[in-house]
Amino acid sequence: MPARFKDMVIDALDHHSLADWWCVAMGYVRKDVHEPPEDGWVRPDDWPVPIVDPDGAGPLFWIVPVPEEKTVKNRVHLDVFGDPEELLGLGATVVRRRDGELEWDVLADPEGNEFCVFAPR
Numbered sequence: 730m731p732a733r734f735k736d737m738v739i740d741a742l743d744h745h746s747l748a749d750w751w752c753v754a755m756g757y758v759r760k761d762v763h764e765p766p767e768d769g770w771v772r773p774d775d776w777p778v779p780i781v782d783p784d785g786a787g788p789l790f791w792i793v794p795v796p797e798e799k800t801v802k803n804r805v806h807l808d809v810f811g812d813p814e815e816l817l818g819l820g821a822t823v824v825r826r827r828d829g830e831l832e833w834d835v836l837a838d839p840e841g842n843e844f845c846v847f848a849p850r
Contacts, residue, residue: 748778
């Protein structure tokens with residue numbers, strides 16, 4: 730049986746802040762994957778943060794805490810439809826602007842993870 734896509738994982742030093750950033754950037758929300766039991770259990774702060782498309786159309790993302798900063802170019806990245814200027818206003822940075830060779834902008838999230846932004850369909 731061939732492998733099938735399950736979830737997307739993004740590493741982060743500050744996984745809570747980056748989860749919040751991606752929620753705003755993509756219209757996602759945090760997902761409570763473990764309903765708290767009646768004894769008041771709360772998800773530990775150092776656990777990965779799951780975020781989801783509230784409409785159920787997009788994939789589940791896990792924003793995972795890691796101890797090291799990003800140091801090299803991503804070998805896998807996201808492609809999104811959107812307005813690069815809005816994403817820059819949220820704190821993304823420009824890696825490369827669309828030009829005669831590229832029909833998309835390459836941006837990076839606040840922790841440096843690259844992603845490509847295509848004009849909305």
